[in-house]
Amino acid sequence: MTLIKQELVFLNIEVDASHKEEALPIISQKISAISGLSATELAAGFEQREALSTTGFGSGFAIPHTKITQGEGLVAFFRFSQPIDWQAMDDSPVSTAIALVMPEADDTNLHLKMISKLARLLMHDEFIDTLNSLTTEAAIRDYLNSKLED
Structure with missing residues (x-):
């Protein structure tokens, strides 16, 4: 299952204010579209x-997530043009959000598996540095899919 499709990788996202309360509706609108x-x-x-x-989560990353009553799960990647105050665990601003939208009927616990896998990956500087260095939607999609499907 390819979780991240190229059209769900968004770069240089502008948020009018620098708080997560302004970022979440933008994330939602982009995923909805x-x-x-x-x-x-x-x-x-x-x-x-x-x-x-x-x-x-920390290190400039957030993992916003929600469940949906109908539809398949998806993962979307957002890189913001300016860091956002997300009240992160390490108090650092967030430049990247990896949003999870998972089905409510989740017999396989995909939701928890994805959050756990992302959290483990984000503890490794090599993963963070590589992801931060990638500049195209296709490269980000391919890298994340390779890591999340392991």
Whole structure:
């Protein structure tokens, strides 16, 4: 299963203000435009999850995630033109968000597996440095898919 499609890799995303509250609707709209999922429902899901605790992982990355009642899971990559205050665990601003949208009916625990795999990958400087050095949608898609499908 190819989780990240090239059209779900977004680079140089402009956010009017530098807070996650402004970034989440933009993330939702971009995913909605490609997937056909409701931007309003996506934003509400992301915001509900953020209310529990921050998804700002650290090292400039956030892993916002939500579940959907219908449809297949997807992963979207966002690189922001300016760092965003995501209230990350390490207090550093976020330049990259890897958004997970997973089905609510998740017998295989794909949602938890993906969050766990991303969290483990983000503990390695080599992964972060490589991902930060890639500049095209295709290269980012291919690299993430190779790492997430291991």
